[in-house]
Amino acid sequence: MIHFSKAVSAMVLALGMVGSASAAYPEAQPVKVLVGYTPGGTTDLVARIVAKGLSDELKQSFVVENKPGASNNIAMTDVARAKPDGYTLIVTTIASSVNATLFKKLNYDLKKDFSPVALIAKVPNVLVVNPKLPVNNVKELVEYVKKNKDKATYASSGIGSSQFLCGEQLNQDADTQILHVPFKGSAPGLTAVMAGDVLMEFDNMPSAWPFISSGKLKALAVTSKEKSAVAPQLPTMIESGFKDFDISSWFGVLAPAGMPKEDVELLNKAILKVVAKPEVQKQLADQGAIPQNMTPEQFGSFINDEVDRWGALITKLGVSAN
Template identity: 45%
Template structure:
């Protein structure tokens, strides 16, 4: 046999052996996973809505998988710091990201990113989805959307809205409101919902478009006033609170979501096991009740469906970013 044929034959045998070894390694990893604690990176501070969702999901996943899930709060840069950390992590299923609407928004908002929401991660499942609620400091002289618009127009550049950070849904939902209502409320970004809400309650800022999960307890306690929800229909968690659209700003709608992602390249069997575990967790009545009481719906998706959902969100929010003129270098 000619030397070149021998070389080709040897190369083919080596390639086949390597592929077989990798397949065995992947299958073995999936079989033994998880063999140690898993880190769930929450890209926001403790106490905010994303952190609350993360802790509920972490507890449920830990019980189903029989392994400890450690919450690692890595806040900053509109969720980018935590996302970049996970994107650079080993794709072994031991470092996960609690992704949010912001990670779809950031694709068009931030000029400089070191990750791509659709390419740097393996989608696992949606976790929760729900409306935002416009909350105001109790002494704000506006009790509904019509009065808020009138007040803002009478004080152009004076009324302020807090957000959980530049480019978050809590920011762009208000930017969309400004655009559609013709108002000029000023954006005041914070490093998460918890400190933002604290300043609204303290009167340092006027209003906030926040998740119901973190805001409604303060509304019920009389520390905030709910003006409207941002969904197309009223929320079962607060049926007495009208929608923005029915209150005079027709066509307005904005929702927030949380989902689970792993680094790109994570073995498919590991992603599938995570997906299967989440289906159990999100189907539990106690978990559904915890989210429903605060305006979120627990919603499971297959990895494939969640990937398509994220792609649609990236496209949708890119239009909002362009219309708002917002950009961050």
Template identity: 40%
Template sequence: MMRSILAAALAAGFTLATVPASAQQFPSRPVTVVVPFAAGGPTDTVARSVAAGMEKALGQSVIVENKPGAGGTLGADNVAKAAPDGYRVLVWHIGMSTSPALYRRLSFDPLKDFEYVGLINDVPMTLLVRPSHPSKNLAELVTWAKANTDKATLANAGLGAASHLCGLMFQQAIGTQLVTVPYKGTAPALADLMGNQVDVLCDQTTNTTPQIKGGRVRALALTAPSRLASLPDVPTAAEAGLKGFELGIWHGMYAPKGTPKPVLDKLVSAMQAALASPEVKNRFAELGSVIYPVAQQTPEALQKHLKAEIDKWGPVIRKAGVYAD
């Protein structure tokens, strides 16, 4: 019995010894959250809210760094190639699952080059038209779009952006191709919509809610199964007559492959603590964003969800024939 106890103690000591001291002491300096888009966009809003909550749990500053470019893949590649020590993580949306189909020469593998922290939130999209648009509801917009395919303009924030994906789904749902107008981000696309320079834009509620409430754009439909308390007057697409047009833009947190499990566990715990905080809950509720249940705020849930989303979006994107080198 004594030999067994001694052997167990030695084994436990060996296990601890194999964990680097830096991992045991994590974090001993600020943690950086990389957002692969410009500041002020919907993903940036999500990341900054979560980062502020994580600071309390980690006892260290959590800095948000914006690294826009190439539809989000530039920032993702930066984190994939970072030191696997937990001090550099990524917050990215559904683009992590669409990038394999959109980019022929992707510099990272979403399923092999990252450790998973967990799912954060799901954000529905709003289908918007310019303030002076003649369509007052979704049925009128579909009729108008079919009659004006040569001049009906559909804005998006660039290849792979949430607005781009939503636009693809909308065109497939109504069986009509519109004139797409890509921008270098959501802000300029939304600005031109408000200025009556383009006709239609589909974007996340985290970005559009203030403009809808302020009357600067007209919302015709929501890509969610039910209405939002923050936008009670905006019908779902199904209510407006377009069944099956549902899309949620989910966000997840990732760390470089090889990040030690003790470090990853602390990141998971800190993210979950942030999402449980009243400040983050209230902020997300104001913007129509739904926080995932705790059971899905885990590495295993994110990995499973990412794989399913890659399988889902691949055929949609290939059918649309869009890609980038």
């Protein structure tokens, strides 16, 4: 009888453990959301807006953890190697689709090692120069560059960033040779433009807009196909004479490959619900971000298209990061 009681106790304990292990996602524990960039940048801001919304929506803590380095690759590698249970996510950017070709050696495969969850938003870049520069539009800037080749430099947050892509796209379209000057982030690049150390920068609207508003930077155009709601007075690069110039940063959520499909879909619906809330729409709009609405499958196709698009440009430029 004693042995029977022990057996029953063991069975009850085992069943309790199984029930605990199979708690509905994301009840079991807080969710870690990695950001491969420093705090305060656009990726970090977007991640924190969405993480707070998810915490409220799913009644679980979604905690943003910044892990910058190697053009987002350190954080991406961590997520690729994480357990595919949905408790480790990343808010990644356009840089991940560029890195797929730019880096010859990566510790992950963007197309194979992740479960696409949701595209959050797209953010246009804005072309800025020092207010003292004697140009008022992109055409005048190109003319200035061609006459002052020794001063022709552009800042970016590194090879593979959307700032870099914009700079090289302009070089191709305008037949210029503006020298790329990489910085550790967009903020140091903007500081260099304001100081007159670098001629120009294409930067995310949220990062650049405060300096444009205060008169510390002069904005010439936005890089998206559509005008920016934040600055409708600015022409697009297409309107400025570059017919195929349509480049926007994007921000989306990835999980490790193998995350249960039902949990991916639950998280996708929660993110889309958060992004659709008026207060979140306003927060994103204040950052110059345009909210998106895609299923996980659509986001996966979008990523594959971006890898192919930027892979062609990187190959044509003949640049490599390692």
